[in-house]
Every structure is written in structure tokens, then in C-alpha cells.
Amino acid sequence: MVKKKGYIAIAALMSVLVSACGAQGTKEGGDPAPAAPKPKEPYTLKIWGGGVSAAEFNERFKAMFAQKFPHITVEYIVNGKGTTMPELVAAGDIPDIIRFDVPSIRTSYLDLGIGYDLSELIKTNKYDTQRFVKVFMDEVIDAGRSEAVYGLPMPPYFPQVLYYNKDLFDKFGVAYPKDGMTWDEIYDISKKMTRVDGGVEYRGFSSNPVNTLRDNPFSLPILDPTRDQLADPEKWKLLFTNLKRFYEIPNNKIEATNTNENAAFSKGKVALMPNQHSVYLTIPESVNWDMVTYPIMEGAPKLAPQRGPAYLGLSKTSKHKEEAFEVIMAMLSDEIQLADSKRGITTTLNSKEIEGALGTGHPVYSKKNMKAVNHYPPTPYTQKRKADLLDVPGATQQNLVGTTFIEVAQGKVDLNTAIRQLEEKLKAELDKQKNK
Structure with missing residues (x-):
């Protein structure tokens, strides 16, 4: 992993629909046509990726952001001098989404007073956490030393x-x-x-x-x-x-x-x-x-x-928790994890299809016995x-x-x-x- 400061800006793409006559159109017969959806307000979402390089983040997620969240400009921050989580918190520059792993859940997250329980967002979005390998969900709850769900498991695990x-x-x-x-x-x-x-x-x-x-x-x-x-x-x-x-x-x-x-x-x-x-x-x-x-x-x-995966969590100071959670769901989607798996990145999902795709799109792994990786289920x-x-x-x-x-x-x-x-x-x- 490249540990240097890096930023990715994913440009906000917006289109404004303006009718030719400057007023609301009508359906055949004179009924008013439905108003065009109001464009979402643009804003900047800060994501702290720990040791994951900007290049890797860009390769895995940039296209998805452009398609699904055109109004969001992503500022991606890599752990480095001046951009460690304690330094960012001390400066009052706290990211919205934070990537942490179990060894760093306290030093880079909970002990800094920025932990946020995702349980309510999981409930309101009817998000199925059983799609993940159970031991990964169990571990983050145990590591938090409470019943809170501080993060969702992000590929890869090892x-x-x-x-x-x-x-x-x-x-x-x-x-x-x-x-x-x-x-x-x-x-x-x-x-x-x-x-x-x-x-x-x-x-x-x-x-x-x-x-x-x-x-x-x-x-x-x-x-x-x-x-x-x-x-x-x-x-x-x-x-x-x-x-x-x-x-x-x-x-x-x-x-x-x-x-x-x-x-x-x-x-x-x-x-x-x-x-x-x-x-x-x-x-x-x-x-x-x-x-x-x-x-x-x-x-x-x-x-x-x-060795278990890292997790994506939210900071309690974020002003965009609802939409940031939507971003996390998109980053952990089947579509993204299938693409990850083809690159050789192990999935955190209970999916034989995605497991079976491991390394198939990689120039080296596609020639190796990748079935060995998932031959046995992961230990607790x-x-x-x-x-x-x-x-x-x-x-x-x-x-x-x-x-x-x-x-x-x-x-x-x-x-x-x-x-x-x-x-x-x-x-x-x-x-x-x-x-x-």
C-alpha cells in the first residue's frame, strides 16, 4: 500500500433541464407533465482511505462515483504526514467516511471520539448485513467492545x-x-x-x-x-x-x-x-x-x-451521513466486488459466483490455482x-x-x-x- 498524501477529485457532473418555452410542459390533452426531478445539491465528500493509494481507489471506484453520484466531488485522503486521523481530528478536518481495520479501530477511530454506530442507517435502509461473511461482521462488533456496528467489511481480506x-x-x-x-x-x-x-x-x-x-x-x-x-x-x-x-x-x-x-x-x-x-x-x-x-x-x-478485512465507517461529525451511507453501500455492492474479485481482490461477501471469479481478469492470477484461496472457509x-x-x-x-x-x-x-x-x-x- 502506498502511504503518501493523495487526493482524488471526481468532478461533479450536473445537467439543468430547461424547457423551450421557459415553463412547465404539458401532456397530450392539456394535463401538466411531471416536473423534472430537482438536481441534487453538489457537495464535497471526504473519504480517508488509510494506506490504500489514490491510484487504487481511483481504479476501483471512480467510474461508479461518476455514474451514481455525479453531484458529489470526492476528496480522497491517504494516510501520511499531516493526514493521519489524529492529525486530521486535531485540525478539525474530519472526513465523512473512514476506512479502518480491527488493529486500528481504536487509534484511528474510536479513541478519537468520532465513532458512529451504523445500526440505525442499516435499519432505515433495510440493508442486509447477512450478505457479508459472518465472521467479518462479528469481528467488527466484538472489536468495538459494544453492540454497535461501526463499519461494514471492505475487500480485501487476507x-x-x-x-x-x-x-x-x-x-x-x-x-x-x-x-x-x-x-x-x-x-x-x-x-x-x-x-x-x-x-x-x-x-x-x-x-x-x-x-x-x-x-x-x-x-x-x-x-x-x-x-x-x-x-x-x-x-x-x-x-x-x-x-x-x-x-x-x-x-x-x-x-x-x-x-x-x-x-x-x-x-x-x-x-x-x-x-x-x-x-x-x-x-x-x-x-x-x-x-x-x-x-x-x-x-x-x-x-x-x-487476517480480516478493513471496514468502512462514518464519522459522527459528518453532515452527510445518509448519503455517505449510500456511498458505502455502492462501494460494497455486488457489482463492485465482482470487479474487485476479477482483479484478484478477495470478496467479503457470501457469494460463490464472486468467489469463483477470483483473479480471472488478472494477467498473473488467471494462470494460477486460485481455487486454493477459497477451498476452505475462513477461520473464526x-x-x-x-x-x-x-x-x-x-x-x-x-x-x-x-x-x-x-x-x-x-x-x-x-x-x-x-x-x-x-x-x-x-x-x-x-x-x-x-x-x-
């Missing part, structure tokens, strides 16, 4: 898949992975694919530990939702153990300082990489890749681990902390898990000690929150 380098499998005569494989099967393949050939080291497996452990198949939180401790330490041990064995394969050691090992896959020397399907993940053309379903873990549900969202408990920022929790795992994978600390130390670090972070 389901986990398993990428593989076809050229390396061909080079070493190993069969490609298939949809529906288990972690044990992927481990066996990783051992076969880890080797030194012609003086070049080839790794069978690489991952971003923070990403892989956070988006786990159990939807396991880090901090316990109801107590000030690590959630289910035994399951965390299971997750650590499952991933650690890949870095115990000779010549497949984990990087010492880099938690984002995904870059190694892009160099063409790694055979397998678990990662999210994301239009923001760029793999060089030089890598002949494809994907299969994310591996299944014994004892875990057969679901696709995922990770349960949030109770509203009356202090919390630790999600990024802080994730980094603690990632750095702890790397120490285990490097053999610097044994698993039981590491899990105990992780819990101690989480409690120390909670103490910091208490002392703020």
Missing part, C-alpha cells in the same frame, strides 16, 4: 495459502504439493527440497513467523480474552513445535535477525512459503510460482487461517479481550511472539522456558498500560 516454486520442484524431480495437504506432508516435502546443488543452498521452507503464528488455524489469541496471561499455553507450544521443526532441517536454519523471511522466496531459492494471498504481495516474474491450500494441522478445524476471528480488561496493542503482542519463536528456532532457549518468558513479557506490557 486468507493464508501455501506458495511453491515450480521450477525448483522440476529441477529436483519432486512432485508438486496438492490442495488439502497436512503440515506433516509439507514437512516431508520440505526435507526433500532442502539441499545444496552446485554449491548453491536451496531451502525447502521459509515463512514469516509473526504472520504464520498470528494467523493460526485455531484462531488462538495471544493475550487471554478473560485473564491477564498468555492464552492456552499448551496450544502455543503446539504451534511453536509445528513450525520449529522446519528450521531444524539441515541447511534450513531460520534467519538470525530477519523476521520477514518471505523475501527469500522472491530470490528463487526457497521451495515452499506459507503466506497470505494478497494483491499487495509482489513476487518477481522470474519466480515461476503457484499456490495450494494452507496445510491442515491435526486437531485444528479444516478452515483457512486469515481471534477472540478479543473483555471490554473491562486492559489490552496490549496487537502489533506489540505479535512482535513478542515472533521474537520469542526465533529464539526457540535458533536453539537459544527451550520451548517451555520460552513460553513462560513470553507470558512474563505480556504481563510486563500490561503493567505499562496500567501505569499510563
Whole structure:
């Protein structure tokens, strides 16, 4: 995502109907003809898109605005220096529509005092929120720590898949992975694919530990939702153990300082990489890749681990709430989401038709096994902390898990000690929150 200030102006298009005689026309027989609809008053609608670039917004939505809302001039604002939500609120320049995700719902929205419950607008517009994947609607309500509906889920969301380098499998005569494989099967393949050939080291497996452990198949939180401790330490041990064995394969050691090992896959020397399907993940053309379903873990549900979508909400200060909500409905329409899906952007809707169109209009994705993305339904969202408990920022929790795992994978600390130390670090972070 491009994080720079950007504005899009979608010109207001209006036509004024004037009769030839300057007066109301008549029907045949002398009855007055119906008056032409009064043009809507033009105004400027401000939309804050977070990290989504102006170019992407323009590609996805500009034509729709010109057709459906010709009287609206859209001022599109990208998160950047001087245009963060706290800065905009401090300046009194608050957008009408705000894009936020679950990790930023508080810092970029609710804690700024601009949150607005969409429930009444949903009711008056008879808007069917059941058209969305249920876990996405449930998560935004839970993250808001109330019964309020602060946003509607906007594509994309980020389901986990398993990428593989076809050229390396061909080079070493190993069969490609298939949809529906288990972690044990992927481990066996990783051992076969880890080797030194012609003086070049080839790794069978690489991952971003923070990403892989956070988006786990159990939807396991880090901090316990109801107590000030690590959630289910035994399951965390299971997750650590499952991933650690890949870095115990000779010549497949984990990087010492880099938690984002995904870059190694892009160099063409790694055979397998678990990662999210994301239009923001760029793999060089030089890598002949494809994907299969994310591996299944014994004892875990057969679901696709995922990172949820962003949401479109309104600011309570907006003077155009009714029409801004109409804009949100249009941005999340079947028509727009079908076009998104063809670009490779995963839908937030319960629609097999739109799911099935994933990547069909994209020059790269149209040649890949995109069925792997939606082969399994998305996992439930990770349960949030109770509203009356202090919390630790999600990024802080994730980094603690990632750095702890790397120490285990490097053999610097044994698993039981590491899990105990992780819990101690989480409690120390909670103490910091208490002392703020």
C-alpha cells in the first residue's frame, strides 16, 4: 500500500433541464407533465482511505462515483504526514467516511471520539448485513467492545495459502504439493527440497513467523480474552513445535535477525512459503510460482487461517451521513466486488459466483490455482479481550511472539522456558498500560 498524501477529485457532473418555452410542459390533452426531478445539491465528500493509494481507489471506484453520484466531488485522503486521523481530528478536518481495520479501530477511530454506530442507517435502509461473511461482521462488533456496528467489511481480506516454486520442484524431480495437504506432508516435502546443488543452498521452507503464528488455524489469541496471561499455553507450544521443526532441517536454519523471511522466496531459492494471498504481495516474474491450500494441522478445524478485512465507517461529525451511507453501500455492492474479485481482490461477501471469479481478469492470477484461496472457509476471528480488561496493542503482542519463536528456532532457549518468558513479557506490557 502506498502511504503518501493523495487526493482524488471526481468532478461533479450536473445537467439543468430547461424547457423551450421557459415553463412547465404539458401532456397530450392539456394535463401538466411531471416536473423534472430537482438536481441534487453538489457537495464535497471526504473519504480517508488509510494506506490504500489514490491510484487504487481511483481504479476501483471512480467510474461508479461518476455514474451514481455525479453531484458529489470526492476528496480522497491517504494516510501520511499531516493526514493521519489524529492529525486530521486535531485540525478539525474530519472526513465523512473512514476506512479502518480491527488493529486500528481504536487509534484511528474510536479513541478519537468520532465513532458512529451504523445500526440505525442499516435499519432505515433495510440493508442486509447477512450478505457479508459472518465472521467479518462479528469481528467488527466484538472489536468495538459494544453492540454497535461501526463499519461494514471492505475487500480485501487476507486468507493464508501455501506458495511453491515450480521450477525448483522440476529441477529436483519432486512432485508438486496438492490442495488439502497436512503440515506433516509439507514437512516431508520440505526435507526433500532442502539441499545444496552446485554449491548453491536451496531451502525447502521459509515463512514469516509473526504472520504464520498470528494467523493460526485455531484462531488462538495471544493475550487471554478473560485473564491477564498468555492464552492456552499448551496450544502455543503446539504451534511453536509445528513450525520449529522446519528450521531444524539441515541447511534450513531460520534467519538470525530477519523476521520477514518471505523475501527469500522472491530470490528463487526457497521451495515452499506459507503466506497470505494478497494483491499487495509482489513476487518477481522470474519466480515461476503457484499456490495450494494452507496445510491442515491435526486437531485444528479444516478452515483457512486469515487476517480480516478493513471496514468502512462514518464519522459522527459528518453532515452527510445518509448519503455517505449510500456511498458505502455502492462501494460494497455486488457489482463492485465482482470487479474487485476479477482483479484478484478477495470478496467479503457470501457469494460463490464472486468467489469463483477470483483473479480471472488478472494477467498473473488467471494462470494460477486460485481455487486454493477459497477451498476452505475462513477461520473464526481471534477472540478479543473483555471490554473491562486492559489490552496490549496487537502489533506489540505479535512482535513478542515472533521474537520469542526465533529464539526457540535458533536453539537459544527451550520451548517451555520460552513460553513462560513470553507470558512474563505480556504481563510486563500490561503493567505499562496500567501505569499510563
